[in-house]
Amino acid sequence: MKLLILGNGQLGQMLAQSSIQLGHECLLINTRTNQVMPAGAHVALSLSIEDAMQWADVVSWEHEQLNPEHVALAAAKLLTDADKIRPLTHRQLEKKLCDSLGIATAPWQAFNTADEFQQAMQKWQQSVVIKAAFGGYDGKSQWRWAVGDDIDALIATAGHQPGIIEAMIPFTREVSIVGARARDGRILCYPLVENVHRNGILSHTFAGYEAVPEHLQTAAEEAFKAVTEHLGYVGTLAIEFFVVGEGDNAQLLVNEIAPRVHNSGHWSLTGCNASQFDLHIRSLTNMPFPELAIQPTLMVNAIGCEQIPTELWQSSITSAFWYGKDSRPGRKVGHVNFRIADRAVAERTSEHFTAALQVLS
Ligand code: ATP
Numbered sequence: 001m002k003l004l005i006l007g008n009g010q011l012g013q014m015l016a017q018s019s020i021q022l023g024h025e026c027l028l029i030n031t032r033t034n035q036v037m038p039a040g041a042h043v044a045l046s047l048s049i050e051d052a053m054q055w056a057d058v059v060s061w062e063h064e065q066l067n068p069e070h071v072a073l074a075a076a077k078l079l080t081d082a083d084k085i086r087p088l089t090h091r092q093l094e095k096k097l098c099d100s101l102g103i104a105t106a107p108w109q110a111f112n113t114a115d116e117f118q119q120a121m122q123k124w125q126q127s128v129v130i131k132a133a134f135g136g137y138d139g140k141s142q143w144r145w146a147v148g149d150d151i152d153a154l155i156a157t158a159g160h161q162p163g164i165i166e167a168m169i170p171f172t173r174e175v176s177i178v179g180a181r182a183r184d185g186r187i188l189c190y191p192l193v194e195n196v197h198r199n200g201i202l203s204h205t206f207a208g209y210e211a212v213p214e215h216l217q218t219a220a221e222e223a224f225k226a227v228t229e230h231l232g233y234v235g236t237l238a239i240e241f242f243v244v245g246e247g248d249n250a251q252l253l254v255n256e257i258a259p260r261v262h263n264s265g266h267w268s269l270t271g272c273n274a275s276q277f278d279l280h281i282r283s284l285t286n287m288p289f290p291e292l293a294i295q296p297t298l299m300v301n302a303i304g305c306e307q308i309p310t311e312l313w314q315s316s317i318t319s320a321f322w323y324g325k326d327s328r329p330g331r332k333v334g335h336v337n338f339r340i341a342d343r344a345v346a347e348r349t350s351e352h353f354t355a356a357l358q359v360l361s
């Protein structure tokens with residue numbers, strides 16, 4: 001089939017690689033310039049965006065901030081209704097969606113004006129995170145407040161756009177489920193993975209270590225099914241959760257839903273016989289899903305560093321990925337997957353290499 005991806009960042013490139021492996025053709029759109037790009041090169045083709053849309057059998061995206069003009073051009077070739085995805089780009093609507101599907105989230109409250117923000121804040125008797133309704137990523141456009149802190153100081157920043165106030169959750173860990181739903185409704189999910197954030201940015205992921213209680217896997221897959229079926233979603237999607245409580249009493253609270261391939265699924269590029277990018281392409285083209293074979297993998301993001309250290313390009317247990325982007329503090333520029341069977345060794349490795357690979361600010 002002929003696939004067109006809206007977005008030509010690292011996620012678009014990795015989707016294109018999977019398309020090629022699975023026997024499909026793939027072009028990418030630079031969504032800022034509207035240029036049509038081949039995979040693997042930043043050289044625009046002499047093809048208009050309209051012609052590329054005409055050429056494609058199926059149009060999909062690497063990020064969910066869709067330009068309405070692109071949606072209009074893609075018309076019937078988008079397999080997921082773009083209108084249904086819109087709530088996931090707006091934190092108030094995303095929370096409402098979870099509430100309507102009966103999926104637990106952190107307690108939250110919406111505000112739309114500085115006055116509403118100020119009034120709403122009076123009622124909170126616990127630490128909160130304030131998040132702008134749109135545009136935040138990697139912990140940006142978020143503010144924290146603890147009981148006793150000055151509220152006035154936050155009005156000009158946190159309160160000057162629509163947003164939500166969310167209870168600060170004393171989570172025991174953060175996990176995410178990444179899975180895919182095919183055109184014919186088949187669903188396949190990876191086991192839950194554990195994510196560690198630094199400064200609100202995903203730092204590293206432990207995948208395949210079986211540290212998460214079984215009932216949480218069931219709950220996560222139920223949430224995945226409810227969300228993707230409600231959205232009529234086709235492709236790979238991720239749900240981030242907070243885990244509260246321990247053992248049999250542990251429970252999941254949804255933090256965010258990302259209707260796309262997700263950073264916490266990058267371990268699957270080398271830790272599984274089918275990556276999250278493969279699953280996205282298989283979903284769009286209605287190919288069979290494989291039985292999953294998973295190897296314990298630690299994924300460490302390269303953030304704001306100038307390069308990946310040579311030893312990580314040379315080691316037999318690592319697979320390094322460099323996105324070819326300019327580096328600046330806090331920007332994801334690559335990642336390294338480590339094949340490590342022992343969780344304690346993976347922990348120590350993450351401590352060592354986050355220091356070498358991450359410049360956060
Ligand atoms: P991204 O899109 O990169 O996943 P984001 O900027 O959209 O991140 P969130 O996922 O909402 O932001 O938050 C980033 C991180 O900040 C979370 O993974 C978590 O570590 C912390 N955080 C956010 N909200 C809360 C909360 N209510 N309680 C505790 N920690 C939180």
Ligand code: MG
Binds near residue numbers: 240255256
């Ligand atoms: Mg997040």
